Amino acid sequence: MIKENKKKFYIFLLVINILGIFTYFQQQNVISIDRNDNIISQRLIIPSEDEISSNFVSTPLEKIVGNKDESFPNLESTPLQSIIGSDNRKKVSSTNIYPYTAVCKLIMTFPNGDTYSGSGAIIDGFHVLTAGHCLYYSSLGGWATSIMVIPAMDGFIRPFEYAWSRSLTISNIYKKNEGMNHDWGIITLDRNVGLYTGSFGIVSASRSDYIYHSPVKTAGYPGDKGYGEMYYASGKGKRLNIFEALIYQKVHLYDLDTYAGQSGSPVWKTHNNDPYIVSIHSASGKKDKFNIGTRIYPRLFEIIKDKLKEDSKNPPIDKADMDTNYDSVATFPASLCPRDPFEISFRVKNRGTKDSSLFKVDFYLSTDTIISTNDYLLGRVDMNIIWPFCDEEVKLTGFFPSNIPDGRYYIGWIIDSENEMIEYSESNNIFCIERQISVTNKPDLTTILSTISDFPTNITVGDPFEVSFDVINCGSKDSNPFSVDFYLSSLSNTTYSLGTVYMNSILALDQKEVKWTGQIPSSIPGGLYMLQWYIDSENQVDEISENNNYYSSLIRVEETNNSFLNNTSWIMI
Numbered sequence: 001m002i003k004e005n006k007k008k009f010y011i012f013l014l015v016i017n018i019l020g021i022f023t024y025f026q027q028q029n030v031i032s033i034d035r036n037d038n039i040i041s042q043r044l045i046i047p048s049e050d051e052i053s054s055n056f057v058s059t060p061l062e063k064i065v066g067n068k069d070e071s072f073p074n075l076e077s078t079p080l081q082s083i084i085g086s087d088n089r090k091k092v093s094s095t096n097i098y099p100y101t102a103v104c105k106l107i108m109t110f111p112n113g114d115t116y117s118g119s120g121a122i123i124d125g126f127h128v129l130t131a132g133h134c135l136y137y138s139s140l141g142g143w144a145t146s147i148m149v150i151p152a153m154d155g156f157i158r159p160f161e162y163a164w165s166r167s168l169t170i171s172n173i174y175k176k177n178e179g180m181n182h183d184w185g186i187i188t189l190d191r192n193v194g195l196y197t198g199s200f201g202i203v204s205a206s207r208s209d210y211i212y213h214s215p216v217k218t219a220g221y222p223g224d225k226g227y228g229e230m231y232y233a234s235g236k237g238k239r240l241n242i243f244e245a246l247i248y249q250k251v252h253l254y255d256l257d258t259y260a261g262q263s264g265s266p267v268w269k270t271h272n273n274d275p276y277i278v279s280i281h282s283a284s285g286k287k288d289k290f291n292i293g294t295r296i297y298p299r300l301f302e303i304i305k306d307k308l309k310e311d312s313k314n315p316p317i318d319k320a321d322m323d324t325n326y327d328s329v330a331t332f333p334a335s336l337c338p339r340d341p342f343e344i345s346f347r348v349k350n351r352g353t354k355d356s357s358l359f360k361v362d363f364y365l366s367t368d369t370i371i372s373t374n375d376y377l378l379g380r381v382d383m384n385i386i387w388p389f390c391d392e393e394v395k396l397t398g399f400f401p402s403n404i405p406d407g408r409y410y411i412g413w414i415i416d417s418e419n420e421m422i423e424y425s426e427s428n429n430i431f432c433i434e435r436q437i438s439v440t441n442k443p444d445l446t447t448i449l450s451t452i453s454d455f456p457t458n459i460t461v462g463d464p465f466e467v468s469f470d471v472i473n474c475g476s477k478d479s480n481p482f483s484v485d486f487y488l489s490s491l492s493n494t495t496y497s498l499g500t501v502y503m504n505s506i507l508a509l510d511q512k513e514v515k516w517t518g519q520i521p522s523s524i525p526g527g528l529y530m531l532q533w534y535i536d537s538e539n540q541v542d543e544i545s546e547n548n549n550y551y552s553s554l555i556r557v558e559e560t561n562n563s564f565l566n567n568t569s570w571i572m573i
Contacts, residue, residue: 083257083259084255084256084257084290084291087257088233088234088235088257089222089225089231089233089257089259090231090232090233091229091231092154092219092229092230092231092232095152095153095154095159095230096152098197099198099200099268099275100152100230100232101152101159101160101197101198102121102122102151102152102194102197102198102199102200103119103120103121103151103152103219103220103230103265103266104119104120104121104122104128104149104150104151104152104153105117105118105119105149105150105153105221105228105230106118106119106120106128106130106134106147106148106149106150106264107147107148107150108134108135108146108147109144109145109146109147110137110140110141110142110143110144110145111140111142111143111145112140112141114140116140117221117223117261118130118131118134118221118261118263118264119219119220119221119261119262119263119264119265119281120149120187120264120265120266121199121200121264121265121266121277122151122193122194122197122198122199122200123194123199123200123201123202123277123304123308124194124199124308125192125193125194125195125199125315126163126166126188126189126190126192126193126194126311126315126316127186127187127188127189127194127307127308127311128149128186128187128189129184129186129200129202129264129266129277129280129304130184130185130186130187130263130264130280131183131184131185131263131280131281131282131294132170132171132174132178132182132183132184132185132282132294133178133263133282134147134185134263134264135147135168135169135170135185135187136168136170136174136175136178136185137178138178143168144165144168146164146165147164147165147187148162148163148164148165149162149163149165149187149189149193150162150228151163151193151197152197152230153221153228153230154228154229155226155227155228155229156227156228157228159389160193160196160197160389161193161321161351161352161389162351163189163190163191163193164189164190165188165189165190166188166189166190166316167187168185168186168188169185169186169187169188169307170182170184170185170186171184180250180251180282180283180292180294181249181250181251181294182250182294183280183282183283183294184280184282184294184300185264186304186307188311189316190316190424191316191318191319191352191353191424192315192316192318193353195353196353196388196389200266200268200275200276200277201274201275201276201277202276202277202296202301202304203269203271203276203277203278203296204295204296204297204298204300205278207240207248207249207250207295207297208240208242211237211269211278212237212240212252212278212279212295213236213237213238213239213240214236214237214269215234215235215236215269216234216235216236216237216254216256216267216268216269216278217232217233217234217256217267217268217269217270217275218232218233218256218258218262218265218266218267218268218281219231219232219233219265219266220258220261220262220264220265220266220281221261221262221265222258222260222261222262223259223260223261224259224260224261225259233256233257233258234256235254235255235256235257236254236255237252237253237254238253238254238255238290240253249297250294250295250297250300251279251283251292251293251294251295252267252279252292252293252294252295253285253290253291253292254267254279254290254291254292254293256291257291258281258284258291262281263281263282264280264281264282265280265281266280266281267279267280267281267293277296278295278296279294279295279296280293280294280296281293282294318352318353318354319352319353319354319421319422319423320350320352320354320355320356320357320386320388320421320422320423320424321350321351321352321423321424321425321428322348322349322350322351322352322356322386322415322416322421322423322428322429323348323349323351323415323428323429324346324347324349324413324415324428324431325346325347325348325349325391328345328346328347328391328393329346329433330343330344330345330346332344332411332437333437334437334438335437335438335440336400336437336438336439336440337400337439337440337441337442337444337475337544338400338401338402338404338441338475338476338544339399339400339402339444339474339475339476340399340544341397341398341399341400342397342398342399342400343395343396343397344363344378344395344396344411345393345394345395345396346393346394346413346431347391347392347393347394348361348383348386348391348392348394348415349386349389349390349391350386350387350388350389350390350391351424351428352388352423352424353388354388355385355386355387355388356383356385356386356421357385357420357421358382358384358385358420359383359415359416359417359418359420359421360380360381360382360383360417360418360420361380361381361383361394361396361413361414361415361416361417362377362379362380362413362414362417363377363378363379363380363381363396363411363412363413364376364377364378364411364412364413364414365378365404365409365410365411366409366410366412366432367407367408367409367410368410369410369412369432369434370432371410371412371413371430371431371432373414373417375412376401376403376404376409378396378398378400378401378411379396379398380396380417381394381395381396394413400439402441402508402509403476404439404441405439405441406439406440406441407438407439408436408437408438408439409436409437410432410433410434410435410436411432411433411437412430412431412432412433413430413431414429415429415430415431416429440544441475441476441477442475442476442477442542442543442544443473443475443477443478443479443480443506443508443541443542443543443544444473444474444475444543444544444545445471445472445474445475445479445482445506445535445536445541445543445548445549446471446472446474446535446548446549447469447470447472447533447535447548447551448469448470448471448472448511449469449551451468451469451470451513452467452468452469452551452553453466453467453468453469455467455531455555456555457554457555457556458555458556458558459520459555459556459557459558460520460558460560461519461520461521461522461524461526461557461558461559462519462520462522462560463519463520464517464518464519465517465518465519466515466516466517467486467515467516467531468513468514468515468516469513469514469551470511470512470513470514471484471503471506471511471512471514471535472506472509472510473506473508473509473510473511474509474544475508475543475544476508476509477508478505478506478507478508479505479506479536479541479543480505480540481502481503481504481505481540482502482503482535482536482537482538482540482541483500483501483502483503483536483537483538484501484503484514484516484533484534484535484536484537485497485499485500485533485534485537486498486499486500486501486518486532487531487532487534488520488524488529488531488532488555488557489529489530489532489552490527490528490529491527491528491529496521496523496524496529498516498518498520499516499518500537501516514533514535516533522560524557525557525559526556526557526558526559527556528554528555528556528557529554529555529556529557530552530553530554530555531552531554531555532550532551532552532553533550533551534549534550535549535550536549
């Protein structure tokens with residue numbers, strides 16, 4: 001009986017070997033797709049082959065709390081890390097170098113309201129290849145409600161800005177049991193960001209082909225490193241014997257170091273200097289002996305090709321997307337008065353994938369943080385075309401208007417204020433600086449220098465002379481009556497009063513002549529003096545500025561020469 005059972009067992013092994021060899025040679029041809037090969041808003045599921053059981057569990061997603069990634073807490077049986085031996089991961093120092101430009105950080109929101117991060121790779125103008133559990137997770141409520149895709153993210157720098165998911169595609173088999181053999185997903189984007197980042201190709205081969213046990217690379221966004229930092233690793237795929245190849249038909253085993261948050265990272269090989277994805281990182285092996293990805297098996301290869309071809313019939317329409325570059329807002333005074341010179345500037349960025357048109361930016365003052373066309377208009381700036389992912393300075397300069405009442409205001413602006421272009425989003429065109437400034441409406445008296453009369457620069461004591469000029473109220477409010485005092489001040493800071501002129505109220509923006517006529521008192525010794533006057537010398541007017549009321553001019557005072565009258569004898573004949 002035992003011998004008979006052994007005989008049956010050997011026959012079974014022989015059949016398995018024959019089937020494996022047949023399958024191996026049947027699938028030896030390598031299929032590749034050009035990187036430049038070229039939806040509906042509903043989520044799609046693609047029927048596929050029957051699921052094969054697996055002993056592996058999904059790499060945990062990374063929960064985002066503020067700007068920090070935290071490991072998904074509900075996967076108790078999942079190892080938090082997938083480092084094999086020593087950690088050979090290295091930070092990508094320049095994410096703006098291809099192919100790292102096509103590696104994406106994914107920020108997924110699920111029906112339970114939680115947000116998680118993953119990774120993915122751009123495979124044409126508007127598709128991203130990633131893990132299926134980045135798109136669908138039953139314990140989080142099922143389908144992701146939204147996915148933000150950020151290519152080449154480097155910390156908080158987004159060189160290609162972002163795109164949003166337009167539709168999600170996974171295997172129907174994966175949706176049923178969430179197993180590793182079909183843990184793949186395709187994100188259809190709302191814009192052609194891949195035309196700027198470049199894209200990965202994909203390659204499919206037999207499960208026993210050399211591409212799966214030769215050197216490979218991966219890159220993505222591990223949650224144990226800095227937020228938004230991309231890391232890469234190099235390693236080798238695990239060579240499978242014929243029995244392992246039968247068991248692991250749709251997976252790829254490798255010794256690449258990864259971490260939670262790298263689900264969906266591309267695992268690729270380079271051919272003719274072009275990167276081709278051979279599998280999608282999706283899971284951690286037990287006891288950290290190896291990591292695992294869903295292989296681009298032939299059926300999946302065809303599914304991806306068909307999906308890209310079908311979506312090419314209805315590609316996204318590229319648009320501009322104008323927004324404030326939030327780190328560029330200029331400082332401005334804490335208070336402003338009518339006709340004060342001022343400057344406000346910031347940089348406007350095109351976060352879209354199409355050149356902007358010509359557009360306008362309107363600046364406003366508002367009593368609240370809601371900026372609208374009902375607020376006080378400060379001015380308008382005309383802007384030229386801005387290329388995708390570029391920014392330009394917007395600068396408003398001028399004199400503060402006089403029609404704004406006293407009070408505290410917020411400064412803000414509306415980009416594309418006349419709606420001259422179609423954008424991805426119109427909700428990011430309005431910006432408010434949440435710091436108030438004070439606006440004060442007061443009179444402001446000062447001398448109009450061009451109206452000062454030509455008075456002599458040499459004045460003899462006792463001789464009459466005249467000084468006249470116009471005083472203007474530069475403020476937005478009528479002045480009270482005020483006085484103007486005239487002085488002589490010596491170089492030794494001795495001051496002599498010459499007289500006072502009393503003035504009536506001056507209307508806002510109006511002007512009146514001030515005229516003083518008199519003579520230098522005999523008590524003032526000769527010498528060099530400053531002829532001065534001070535407007536509103538008794539501070540009867542509360543002004544915008546008290547620093548422009550003063551004027552002075554150098555003159556020489558000469559004494560009367562009467563000495564010859566005292567030293568000469570006069571005789572009457």
